[in-house]
Amino acid sequence: MRNRSRQWGLQRLSPLRRGFNVAVLIGLVSTLAVASRAPTELERIKADGVLHIVSRNGPTTYYEGTDGLAGFEYTLAKAFADELNVSLAIRDEEHLGRLIDAVDDPQINLGASGLTITPSRSEQVVFGPAYLAITQQLLYRAGEKRPRSFEDVVAADKDLLVIADSAHAERLRQLQQQHPTLRWREQSELEMLDLVEMVHSGEIDYAIVDSNAYSINRSLYPRARIAFDLEEEQQLAWAFSRQRDSSLYDAAQTFFERIKSDGTLDDIRERYYGHVDEINNGGALLFAKRIKSRLPKWKKDMQEAAEIFDLDWQLLAAISYQESHWNARAKSPTGVRGLMMLTRPTAREMGVSNRMDPTQSVHGGAKYFRKIYDRIPADIQGSDRLWLSLAAYNVGFGHLEDARVLTERFGGNPDKWVDVREHLPKLAKRKYYRTTKHGYARGWEPVTYVQHIRQFYNILAWNEHLEQRRIAALEAADEPEGEFRKVNLPYTLNMSMSLL
Template identity: 40%
Template sequence: MKQLRYGGLLLLTILLAGCGEETYLNRVKEQGKLVVVTRNAPTTYYVDRDGKTGFEYDLVSAFADDLGVELELMVRNNPAEILSLLEEGKVDLAAASLTRTEQRKDRYRFSDSYQQVTQQVVCRRGGAYPEEPEDLVGLSLTVPSETSYVDQLQRLQEEVPELTWEVDAEHDTEYLLERVWRRKLDCTVADSNIVKVNQRYMPELLVRFDISKPQPLAWAMPAEAHGLQSAVNNWLSGFRDDGVLEHLINKYYGFIEVFDYVDTRAFKRKVKRVLPTYKAMFQAAGRKYGIDWILLAAQAYQESHWDRLARSPTGVRGIMMLTRTTAREVGVSSRLDPEQSIMGGAKYLANLLGRLPDEISEPDRTWIALAAYNVGMGHVYDARKLAREQGMDPNLWHEFREVLPLLSQKKYYKDLRYGYARGSEPVRYVRRIRNYHDMLLQALKVE
């Protein structure tokens, strides 16, 4: 009899647990909205000229669309505030570049990971130069409260008892990175993805050393959100398998290359001193040919560093570095005339955009057209053919760019119509333009 009673209670517990799972997810669907908290930061959510954007925003928007509910967004400054909202049951999900740690798993439910990051000690060029945890002793070191940085520093403190730090309960990682950049702090700790993005705006920031192994980023949910957790993981699995997650990561991080301090400093100086001379010309060309003028300016910087007299060993000249043949095609009589060069370069890029197949959508269309500007449309056609042969999608830049370097290998180019090409160059070319474009957007926002 006791065994029957025990079995009945166990079955009832399982049924109630299952009911709870469905109840939470059903409540979200019945309310018709998913309440999400995030941070206003370059790696999560922000508003640009085209409206709301950001890696986490795009990701969680896609999930809300899949559920068929409206996304209701709440923005908070730091992990402490974000986790507090989860504790109070005021939000369904936190999409804020949170690290999934053992300590947090005891209090919240987490999704599967969608990105890996490493915690790094960040200081300023010309400032403190710690090379290992022992060197942090005596430095002014501050991190945001309720972060995985605190957990990691506590583990380091077991090895280095003299290690101390301050905890900021009001501000986020980006704010503290700026404090380091402004010499108000010696150092802070930040995730590697946050460091990469912010180094482009504050080039004096330097990574001194890593203090963690790669760690998973994941969405956090209230402890009772069993059903929502399952729904997120099922959706995320399909999102990853379909290649959409990789495409999204490429959109926000694919153009960030190895940090170049000298180049970034030079670029920032020329934005202030040189760009104003040509800004109206880029804007006029952009209006005429329907191309983002900031993208044209970024491309011109990659081509010539905005030097109207620029000349390459191969004979291309001017701000947009046009060949003689291209200049004739677009009606440019003097490649050294900056207005003619900018207008001619924009016309040529517009022509390339128009020659691509209709099935290529933005922003991939622009990246592939820029590759054609660098290597020639013939080689782009060859690479598209090769991509299909390799089982890659020639309409997606993050797959197409994997194929371009193969154009320099004889076993691939020998059967292609246009033959050999230095296929790695257009990949670097597009990556640098995207990097300059992003830095230019930020610089113009500050003006």
């Protein structure tokens, strides 16, 4: 009886025990499943602490700026890495075809290189959210007959060059179905900047480039003109491997949704594709107007800073106008601030605690310019020293030295601005900057920067000259009748400042 009761008791408890055992078993299985599950792409990145991207060094992607790496793609990728709380590592790939292939490399997480979404590429990779619209444009040389369609291009039977494995080459293959006699050449070791220059110089007749690449180079190569747009807008996006899970892709989706909604993406676009208009008649008139409306508020600060650092106050005024249009509250998406638009590192180096303080900004900018001016080799004097200093102020001293090395290499005089300015744009071309110490730079920008400041300086100097004449005339009118007073009028318009 006792045995039966014990047996009955065990039988009565066994369902509870069975339930407990099942729960424990499920928990163990779940734990083991989680422990044995391979980490997602995003989990691996966070565990490693690094986001690895493949890109192509250049003006629309990434390059070495005056304060470290910069570029549209770099800034986007760095912001994404920051959001993931990891660092960013970039592998450079020169060839577009190999760049797309590299997206499947286990050591690469994504491709970020201004990649156009195309049908053939979409078969190989998964594209993330589009972040920039561009148009493919056919370029021709000003002075030649402008083609207005591919019928004209075919009829002209001229030299058309595109980058190998590019979206442009893919589009031409599609167009060849409509125009069987359409012919073109493809070359891999080229950038769009090269194509713009080659059209400008007449080395080739036609080229196809993206609208964003043309817009940042057109002022440097004005003979390269747009003949027509190939089609409607296309979209640029990051490329992700089809062989992996979607965790990183999903994180990128969330990232782009945020930066589109909070204005960050617009700020980055403005930083790299916004531009200062060329000084035309309207710009000169606006400048003259602001000489009267804005300059008087800051003139004393500029004169004091010029006195301290042995500079021309009108030069400081011209630099300040180029930087901020004499707006003491000026801010830029790049992080520069104030009248002289100082970066945070430069302000710290120059002892500026508040970049928005006009006096501190002007004195900090003057001190920084003087420092650069004093670094120029002592045997370079006169206007050459000044223009080279301005170029270094804009692009960085290291990049200026690279340009001087290139100038000498090509038989020019590295101490002459007229020679150096011809070679500064080479810093944006791979075949040249890969041989330099500091690498890629937006070499056309210091050329334009110096041109603008020289023009602003001339207007300021002429305005000052007229003002001195007016004051002298008033003083002469106050002299007693019959008394002759000699009036010395220094001609402050320094003609050496005019454009070469």
